[in-house]
């Protein structure tokens with residue numbers, strides 16, 4: 001999906017990072033400081049996303065940024081100094097994780113063209129706004145799979161430092177591709193590719209994103225073509241693994257998938273045209289699938305129209321849809337590890353909800369139970385990121401990353417449409433109140 005406007009590399013992102021470090025927005029600072037103490041959320045049902053069980057009328061005690069205690073009201077005491085938040089009739093679930101995001105997303109069409117001369121300073125500010133909106137939509141952790149010029153690492157530093165509001169971030173830095181491929185950072189041959197991988201890791205990447213086939217937003221080439229040589233692919237995966245980074249590939253090609261799986265790749269994005277053969281290998285190897293089902297679904301067409309997507313682009317969406325949905329159904333049936341990702345902004349309106357919630361609904365449409373879809377949005381990605389000790393479920397010791405909804409999403413995934421409360425690390429970032 002990702003499309004780039006080529007520009008010279010500026011030091012702007014670094015400069016912005018430096019300026020954010022001293023300029024602390026008062027409102028954010030006050031809100032965070034006031035919540036350093038103990039908070040108790042009372043009256044709600046807590047969902048255990050591991051098995052779908054619930055604790056009705058629960059007490060969740062939060063101290064600082066983590067859950068301290070949790071249990072039925074009858075047996076869980078509320079500390080005397082706790083600030084109490086009443087959530088009667090609501091259901092508490094873990095904050096959602098979205099594993100395929102680009103906060104600096106630009107796509108073909110007038111909306112993308114209008115950003116052609118965007119400076120890196122403007123880019124990172126736009127990304128910060130998209131981070132805030134994503135968090136507000138209930139997404140408390142994201143994996144970024146392709147941003148430009150270190151903007152992702154500047155944003156992550158600001159969020160981690162408390163000077164910008166947004167989800168927790170793991171990032172892959174820039175997308176690495178061979179010349180003419182589906183990526184901004186072009187490198188050819190093992191030597192150049194090894195350097196490109198090492199550079200992303202040096203910048204802070206915990207994942208490497210490599211394009212091993214064409215994409216929908218490319219104006220040339222087949223999505224099913226495998227564009228990298230064996231030595232090139234082998235080098236990317238080997239160098240990343242030697243440095244402790246995992247590798248995910250933008251991939252719609254079955255041939256490329258076979259080659260990458262034989263080399264031990266960790267994850268595929270989209271997987272548009274993959275067949276049962278590749279999906280069985282993924283299942284056997286424990287490889288991850290981030291489906292981005294929303295990008296070819298009917299619900300995204302309103303978005304493509306809004307941004308003025310050209311006819312050739314809409315045609316590529318339509319022609320990819322059949323295989324993409326069939327692939328997802330097969331992956332669900334085989335029990336492939338699926339982690340939710342959208343490739344649209346996590347908050348992007350889609351079919352009357354957000355892209356993130358719609359993506360989970362499409363997993364149910366493809367055969368998952370509502371609990372499995374909820375796990376694909378919480379537990380599974382937390383495991384994929386090796387963050388399961390910190391996020392992905394509501395348990396004492398984990399970060400207090402919590403959303404509240406009006407019904408149980410483990411019974412009906414559409415309950416995620418009713419997110420009205422978002423807490424990240426013990427800080428309330430959204431709490432909708434009924435109008436007086």
Ligand SMILES: [Zn+2]
Nearest residue numbers: 001002102343
């Ligand atoms: Zn993407």
